[in-house]
Amino acid sequence: MKIINKPSKETWSKILERPTKTVDDIESLVNEVFADVQKNGDQAVQKYTAKFDGISLENNIVSEAEIAEAISLVPEELKAAIQLAKENITNFHKAQKTDKVFVETANGVECWQEKRPIQKVGLYIPGGTAPLFSTVLMLAVPAQIAGCSEIVLCSPPNAAGKINPAILYTANLCGVTKIVKVGGIQAIAGFTFGTESIPQVYKIFGPGNQFVTVAKQLSTKYGVAIDMPAGPSELLVVADDTAKANYVASDLLSQAEHGADSQVILVSTSKELINEVEKEIEKQLAVLPRVEIAEKAIANSKSIFVENDEIALELINEYGPEHFIVCTNNNDFYVDHIANAGSVFIGNYTPESAGDYASGTNHTLPTNGFCKAYSGVNLDSFQKSITFQKISKIGIQNIGNAIELMSAAEGLDAHKNAVTLRLESLK
Template sequence: MKILLNPVKNTWKKELARPTFKTKAINKIVKPILKKVEQNGDKALFKFALEYDHIQLKSLLVSTEEINEGEALVSPELKEAIQVAKANIERFHAAQATPELIQEVMPGVVCRRKSVPIQRVGLYIPGGTAPLFSTVLMLGVPAKLAGCSEIVLCTPPNREGKVHPAILYTAKLIGIDKIVKAGGAQAIAAMTFGTESVPQVDKIFGPGNQYVTAAKQLSTKYGVAIDMPAGPSEVLVYADDSAIPSFVASDLLSQAEHGVDSQVVLITNSESFAKKVLKEVEIQLKTLSRKDIAKKALSNSVAVVLDSTAKALEIINQYAPEHLIISVENEDEAIEGIYNAGSVFIGNYTPESAGDYASGTNHTLPTYGYARNYSGVSLDSFLKKITYQKISEEGIKNLGPTVEIMAENELLDAHKNAVTIRLNYLKSKKK
């Protein structure tokens, strides 16, 4: 990581630029995959499993026997940890539920707003360099709480044609039994179009590599919704001398190890503190099993020294990080100044990895600057809000003239007449 000292504002965007995707080149690969799955269904998925996962699958669906076998392979310690995480995630997401809204806006005119579940949802769980069983919790728990009637989970198989035991155990714990051995763009295609084995869904959730991300975005052209545009993982740490350098270094590395295209950023007011952190990064890096991945990610990363809180907050909001760690003396001022971030972690003892796994908040978050206009996954992500209105005889008398005038001035005669005909009917009833 390089250190930048008080860079001028017009260079911030360039200096903090994330690794770029070659979108056209990626779409050139992904589009044919979607087309083949649309045309050939399961046959295409078997072919892609052989081509990309190097396995000749006998079945695309994980059997009950496989789920039970996987459960038996998970250690008691990990099972207990997953159960604790599930309880916290359930507790936080259940609290997000809102009661039905009923409001009489004027005499005789009652409006309602009610949450209803999205019926069919697809969950994509990465299983490549890191099998993300934690993402099963983050997506499966709110999907179940919302009451989605059909939940499909897609995840790539290993070279033996099996799904990671912890993914199977977590899915069973939540109550998800439709598990598909498919990864990459082909899994997104399967959930978009439906195949003989994979149900078509209404909305697709989950992180993934650049091909998965491209496939999700293309799927929206076929009437499928997605949770958000999501790219490589990232963290920005805002820290000063009140922070502990080894803690900050560990947080930077926890994101750097996600993938070679991840990015980590340190914002601080002290060059000496930045140097202490980078020294700790070098020390801790040597001990990591994924140090080669982390090292490449660090080459995309930067430490920025700024001489004022105002500048620090401005650059953070401009960058709009997926994960933001605030570890500064005046944390309240910093928190109040943030309006672009996926999820915020406050204080020396709040590592980002707590949110990744078990604190209760969701780890499926907007990346690549999309925190400017997207929220992370929540209970609401699995719900739709339907509005209702009921107007009585009194209500149409009160509201009708307003609608007539507005419709007439928009030159929409039929709109006006839909009211007028009712008002005339009520007048005739009185006679």
């Protein structure tokens, strides 16, 4: 990790740049795949699966037999762990249910708001070097709680033309209604336009690489909603002398191993801690199975020394980390004043990996600073709010004149007439 000492504010934007390609570098390829899938459906999907994933499939729908086989292959201990995580995630997301909001805004004017599930949702689950069955929990559990009627899952096949058994086991456990062996841009295009095997959906969820992120953003041009632009993983840790260097190093590496384009940042008011963390990273990195991936991510990462907590907080809010770990003598200061973060982890015994798997919060979070405007996935992500109103004779008499005056002032006479006719009939 590159060590930066007391950077001036003018240099922050440069220092905090993400190691990602620009949309322009990727968008032409995404547009090409989208156009092909829109025109040629599954034929195009199969072509790109062969090109990008190196496997040709006659049928990309996961069968009941494949699910049964996957269930038999997942070790019982892992099944128990997944079930524990599901229970915690369910508890946390069920608690996010809200009652109908009802207000009589004026005498005879009743307004209320109710939530309805998004009927058709598409879940994108990365495969590749790390098959993220935990993401199935994070997406399918709240979708099921919300009451989504179609929950379609796409995940790339491996070289044998299969999806990781743990992904299939978890999808079956969480009520996914259809599983398709397709990944990358072509999966997002399938969700967007619909093909013979991939249903068109109303909203797409799930993290992915930069190609998937750009594809999701492009899908919005065709009327499909997305959860957020969720790209390569990132973590920022703020720590001082009260933190344990080996814990901090392990947290940084836990995100670095996600992918070569991941980024981790340490911000500290202690030069001594920075040096200790550097040594711990070298020690722990050497024994990681994914050492090559983690090394590339670490090369893109930084340790930043700042003079005090106030400067640290300002820098962190400017960065807007996906994951934010706080291990300082002044944790409450950061917790109370953090404005931009996807999810916050507090204290020496709250590793980011707890949120990734089993504490109950959702790990599908905004990256690239999008937490300045986006929330992480939650129960509301799978619902939309519908407003209702009911106005009585007394109610239209109470607010009718105001409507007439306002609509006339805007030059919208038909709006005015819709009220005037009613008021005159009540005279």
